[in-house]
Amino acid sequence: MTAVPLPGAPAVAAGRASGSFWHAAWYRYRRNRLALVAGGVAVVIGLVAILAPFIAPYGDASIDLTATLAGASGRHLLGTDQLGRDTLTRAIWGDRTSMTIAIGAPAIGLVIGVPLGIMAGWFGGLFDWFALRLFELFTMVPTILAALLFITVFGVSVWKLALFIGITLWVGFGRLARAQYLSLRDRDFVLAARATGVPAWRITIVHILPNAIGPIIVFFVQQVPYVIFTAAGFSFLGLGVQDPLADWGKMINDSVTYLPLDPLLVLVPIGCIGLACLSFSFLGDGLRDALDPTSR
């Protein structure tokens, strides 16, 4: 089924003609050139993270003490750091670290928050009251402090960092899912499903979830730049990922002293953070306009 929009026809009309929500969403997304480019860049960033062992020119911790702070050359396209580690290689492996945390943390927030939000919105009443108090409680506890406490107590690794940041993100997912279910709970299609005897768990998952998933996806993508910021920030303060793992924030931190010798050492990780954050935030904006057109 292909939608053939009339020239100048509004997106919504074309969407209805195609008959499918995702079709219409893709149509709306495609019209936004900035979002399209950002999405492409985000995909490349993701692929580089997955394929890091195959495309990085050197091993992630390979040290070449004969070529420290070597500067850009044919052998090391972006130069080397104070231990002779290839900057391009470090940036590629740093992408893997950042992406693991950037996708992992919101995923953990989603897994905790969405089911709780769904139950709060669906059951209402006393359960909802308790869920709301819980949301309030976790909003009030300073997130950075909580994450730092976890780090000092349990130590850090890439996955732990994703977990600790994820724990601070679940409230947002919970609130969002609750609001969605609260507004969808009394719609006619839910009533119809109930009347025909569909069990409650099936209504919440098969009937309502597809209607609520758009804003949740958008929220997920919007969290990615925030997580990149925070994770790189912890590394920047020396509290995040530890050697020999590469991380953009840590690359900046490690190389600050050597900045006058080779600005690339700091500019490369800064560029990577900037590119990743920009592409994911424009991707998020594009998805919001495409999946959740009424919320603009």
Added chain:
Amino acid sequence: MIAYLGQRFLSLIFTLLLATVAIFAMMHSVPGGPFTFTQGDMTAAAMHNIQVKYGLADPIWQQYFKWLWQLMHGYLGIPFEEPTMTVNHLIASAWPITLTVGGLTIALSYTVGLLLGCIAALKHNTWIDSLITAVVSTIGVALPNYVIGFLFIEVFAIRLGWLPVGGWGSWKDVIMPVIAFSLYPMALMERYTRASTLEVTYADYVRMGRARGLSEPRIVTKYILRTSLIPLITIMGPWIPQILTGSIFIEAVFGLPGLGSYFTTASLHRDYPLIMALVLIVAALWGVCFILSDIAYVLVDPRVRLEGVSR
């Protein structure tokens, strides 16, 4: 109104108590203690002495109630890291710095963001709109504030020598942290202002006003902005406590002796009294700002009644 406020206030106190219980329990339930790392190689007897001195040998519920009792008398305890001071002193010396930076950040980012957002929306679909939106949203979201701060130091302090590298003392020390800290909230403010103003700009009653021949300034101030700025209270209100308690990253980059460094050291050294004080400050500020933004909403928007305010 009074009854409503009282109810909200009571519920705030209740949540605050719950938050302190939760944090207290979490801190004490994890293995290790404040002195296991710094004074690890002590005899068991000496360790026990220290524990007794700081009241850590008591049962945990007793410790909590003791803390609560002292709190009600306005005393926050002795920080383990600097036993010659009290937590009250530490906070009193550090928070004004964070508050200064935070207050200026709010003033700068909210006014500039608001202005830019209004201009962009009123000049919708012109090059001014595209320029403002592109520039502000790019610099606001592309780089984290600590990286921007670091670049500022590199350019304005080291290369050009215009401003001090960091520290706290003269008015010049405030400039770079405030600007670096402002960029993100400014971008948010610009985006939300633009979006909510655009929504109103094409509303029927605005067109009606135009049709009746009202002057453009009157339409903009009385018809458009009066309605469009209301939602910003709920969107940007919750950011205020966050900004006023500072950013550990900004304070670390610029070497500001504010609250931020205590967030790091308190949790690194398991400094229980200091952690509790920080939690309390942030949580109380959050709660108060939520109540205030609800009240502000009722005051400016005649369509909303107190009974209708719920979250």
